[in-house]
Amino acid sequence: MSRCAFRRSFTEETEQLPARARVTTRLAEQVISACRAEPRAVSRVAHEAHLAWPTVMRMLTTTLGLDTGVDRRHVRHLGIDEHRFRTVRYLRDPDTHAVTRVEPWSIVFTDLDDGAILDVVDGRRGATVKKWLAARPRWWRKRVRLVALDMSSEFRSAVRKALPRARVSVDHWHVVRLANEMVTKVRRRRVWELHERRGRATDTPWKYRKLLTCAGDKLSVRQRDKLQQILAEDVELAVAWGIKEHVRQLPVARDNATFQRAWARLESAVRATRLANRSRCSGRCARGDVSSSRSAARGSRTQRPRPRT
Secondary structure (H helix, E strand, O other): OOOOOOOOOOOOOOOOOOOOOOOOHHHHHHHHHHHHHOOOOHHHHHHHOOOOHHHHHHHHHOEEEOOOOOOOOOOOEEEEEEEEOOOOEEEEOOOOOOEEEEOOEEEEEEEOOOOEEEEEEEOOOHHHHHHHHHOOOHHHHHHOOEEEEOOOHHHHHHHHHHOOOOEEEEOHHHHHHHHHHHHHHHHHHHHHHHHOOOOOOOOHHHHOHHHHOOOHHHOOHHHHHHHHHHHHHOHHHHHHHHHHHHHHOOOOOOOHHHHHHHHHHHHHHHHOOOOOOHHHHHHHHHHOOOOOOHHHHHOOOOOOOOOOO
């Protein structure tokens, strides 16, 4: 019995033609420079480059402008966050007009005072953050007073070593997202325990599941009535929602006294329950320093996808 020979195909990767790229980096640089150097119609530039209009428009919408004077910029509040773009991004240097291809997973460094993007670096590990901070001048690192980041232990360790004098604050968006994930897990678990199946449109918690992750103090009267209907059907889900609302009060605190009172209410609410997801939510929130700075409340200005329900 003869064996079938399997052949594997491969593609050569170069700097101008990365893997899975349909347009070379040089052509992308020419197209972006032609559209941004002077007001020209996208259709005319696409015709000259022999490209389709959606292709050129996609290049323009996925290109970020960097601040080339990072080392000359006085950054006091720094934002560090990993971000996964849906597609490949291009970075354009305003001085040299060079375009660099960036893979989906990147680390975004942001000036929280004005939302300017300082740099976008490939990778998602703490070593990348440490290398980028080490490349900045010493006086630049000493001026940083606050660093807002997610709950990554690698990022926190890198910031502690490179910026020992800076305060580390957890990005408020990540704190609220963690609480919403806890509520979602409780909702899904309760559906399996009660019905032994996934949620359906006929189930009230699944039908109005978006209300469980919304801010309770920003709901309309009609939305509150629907929310009360959900919570009345399942006491355990109501307890989880109440803990989530306590977590939302932590980033609102502007001083240590207010934060300590909000934290005490959260601890008492968590201890009064026996939820399986309580330790992960309260424990990870405790590791972050919810700063009273208004700059930390803004978080990174990059767009982030909402948590899936």
